[in-house]
Amino acid sequence: ARLLKVKLDYLLARMRRVGMTQEASYDYILTSDYAALLAEDLGFSPTVDDEAAFDIHPPPPHPNFQSLPHRPPIVTIMGHVDHGKTTLLDTLRSSSVAKGEAGGITQHIGAFSVPVLGRDDEDGPRSITFLDTPGHAAFSAMRARGADVTDIVILVVAADDGIMPQTKEVINLLRKEDSKIQLIVAINKIDKPGANPESIKKALLAEGIQLEEYGGDIPAVLVSGLTGEGLPELVETISAVAEIQELRAEQDGPVYGHVLESNFHKGLGPVATVLVQRGCLKVGTRIISGLCQGKVRRMTDSNGKAVHSALPGMAVTVSGWKALPKAGDDVLQGSEGDIKRALSNRAKKAEIENLQDDIDAINLARRQERDARSEGLDALHVLECTEPKELKLVIKADVSGSCEALEAALHGIGNNIAVSKVISATVGDITESDVLMAKAANATILGFSVSVPRSIQNIAAQNGVPIFTSNVIYRLIEDVRSRLIALLPVTV
Numbered sequence: 001a002r003l004l005k006v007k008l009d010y011l012l013a014r015m016r017r018v019g020m021t022q023e024a025s026y027d028y029i030l031t032s033d034y035a036a037l038l039a040e041d042l043g044f045s046p047t048v049d050d051e052a053a054f055d056i057h058p059p060p061p062h063p064n065f066q067s068l069p070h071r072p073p074i075v076t077i078m079g080h081v082d083h084g085k086t087t088l089l090d091t092l093r094s095s096s097v098a099k100g101e102a103g104g105i106t107q108h109i110g111a112f113s114v115p116v117l118g119r120d121d122e123d124g125p126r127s128i129t130f131l132d133t134p135g136h137a138a139f140s141a142m143r144a145r146g147a148d149v150t151d152i153v154i155l156v157v158a159a160d161d162g163i164m165p166q167t168k169e170v171i172n173l174l175r176k177e178d179s180k181i182q183l184i185v186a187i188n189k190i191d192k193p194g195a196n197p198e199s200i201k202k203a204l205l206a207e208g209i210q211l212e213e214y215g216g217d218i219p220a221v222l223v224s225g226l227t228g229e230g231l232p233e234l235v236e237t238i239s240a241v242a243e244i245q246e247l248r249a250e251q252d253g254p255v256y257g258h259v260l261e262s263n264f265h266k267g268l269g270p271v272a273t274v275l276v277q278r279g280c281l282k283v284g285t286r287i288i289s290g291l292c293q294g295k296v297r298r299m300t301d302s303n304g305k306a307v308h309s310a311l312p313g314m315a316v317t318v319s320g321w322k323a324l325p326k327a328g329d330d331v332l333q334g335s336e337g338d339i340k341r342a343l344s345n346r347a348k349k350a351e352i353e354n355l356q357d358d359i360d361a362i363n364l365a366r367r368q369e370r371d372a373r374s375e376g377l378d379a380l381h382v383l384e385c386t387e388p389k390e391l392k393l394v395i396k397a398d399v400s401g402s403c404e405a406l407e408a409a410l411h412g413i414g415n416n417i418a419v420s421k422v423i424s425a426t427v428g429d430i431t432e433s434d435v436l437m438a439k440a441a442n443a444t445i446l447g448f449s450v451s452v453p454r455s456i457q458n459i460a461a462q463n464g465v466p467i468f469t470s471n472v473i474y475r476l477i478e479d480v481r482s483r484l485i486a487l488l489p490v491t492v
């Protein structure tokens with residue numbers, strides 16, 4: 001009622017009058033169809049956004065979380081440049097290769113797994129997954145999209161240096177979020193003669209980092225990425241923190257994960273590293289990520305070993321994609337039909353977002369044009385007096401949402417010499433009456449995601465009515481622009 005700008009009683013009465021007796025109660029949740037009918041009845045032209053209904057979503061939270069098996073914690077290493085992140089990761093990574101495994105060469109795939117020794121009980125993780133996606137950029141990009149892939153952040157601070165700008169950045173990043181991410185401080189380079197871990201701890205306290213030994217809850221571990229000193233303690237600390245965090249996930253059921261990185265591989269085509277967070281990813285599974293789909297053809301772990309399935313906490317390279325997925329996008333599983341439907345809905349959404357950018361650009365251009373015109377009014381006086389040539393348009397679109405969007409985008413493109421004018425915008429395939437109307441008005445027909453039967457094409461050709469159709473909105477915009485340019489007088 002508030003959105004429709006009427007009193008609730010009025011709305012309820014109106015609903016009863018049109019036969020919605022059961023629905024006419026203040027706490028009844030209307031279907032989108034009924035809500036749209038009512039809005040139309042009250043003079044609005046609503047758009048039903050069904051896009052979410054046709055997408056694939058992660059499975060709902062498990063009803064009995066405590067019964068699920070533990071999963072490895074996902075750990076990201078951050079800190080100031082040169083404080084030793086890469087060295088630390090390299091040393092940790094080398095312990096990820098199972099001892100005695102011949103030719104175990106680790107490959108950079110965006111993540112690797114380190115076993116937690118002496119972990120045979122059921123209480124904690126048996127391995128830790130380290131993300132080695134370079135820098136903060138990927139981390140921030142995923143956070144920006146609300147993808148909390150990381151459970152623990154290791155803040156590396158060099159013991160011979162101190163709190164530096166990027167150290168503070170990390171602290172602020174974690175402080176700002178109401179996140180569940182746990183911080184562990186690794187005071188690095190303790191092998192160096194100038195190392196002074198105590199002064200680092202004091203400096204951290206001054207930054208508001210409540211270290212455990214001062215009564216807080218943030219552990220600090222002294223390490224040397226170079227010599228490996230302190231790394232077993234670091235791994236043990238991560239494992240203890242993870243145990244408190246209660247990290248659990250389904251090991252069966254549909255997969256949910258995120259793309260860590262992706263690239264084109266000569267023989268395999270598009271390949272993406274997928275971090276599995278819930279469920280099980282298997283060879284042969286149909287998956288969707290962003291606007292890409294695929295059927296898992298080949299999976300390998302960070303040791304380059306082929307695997308048939310991947311459980312939560314595992315990162316695997318996946319081939320079998322039809323296009324290159326984007327780092328940070330989520331990965332979901334579905335049937336062929338569900339994925340097809342989700343893709344077409346996502347594509348539409350992306351197009352409307354692009355279109356919004358186009359509309360903004362057009363509006364900006366118009367504003368600038370107007371400003372320029374009012375400044376140079378005298379100079380342009382002659383031109384202002386002549387009527388601009390009009391490019392008349394008849395728009396046909398597949399759904400009302402795109403129809404409105406197109407009308408907004410295509411109306412009024414141009415300048416004071418030639419300008420586009422939408423004379424009709426409706427939903428549905430192009431019909432004979434559209435052609436006849438366009439002929440009468442001397443208009444061009446533009447179709448978005450609609451079809452033109454052969455017979456209609458013939459009628460249009462006979463009547464000299466141009467028809468242009470596309471499934472890509474900016475192509476339609478381009479078409480209008482080029483038709484407008486054709487209307488401009490030839491300048492000498």
Ligand code: GDP
Pocket residue numbers: 079080081082083084085086087088188189190191192223224225226227
């Ligand atoms: P990043 O920029 O944080 O990734 O730092 P790097 O891992 O590239 O390390 C920067 C420099 O510090 C390199 O010259 C490393 O060899 C050195 N370094 C890293 N860790 C240690 C350490 O634990 N002890 C010593 N002595 N040098 C280290």
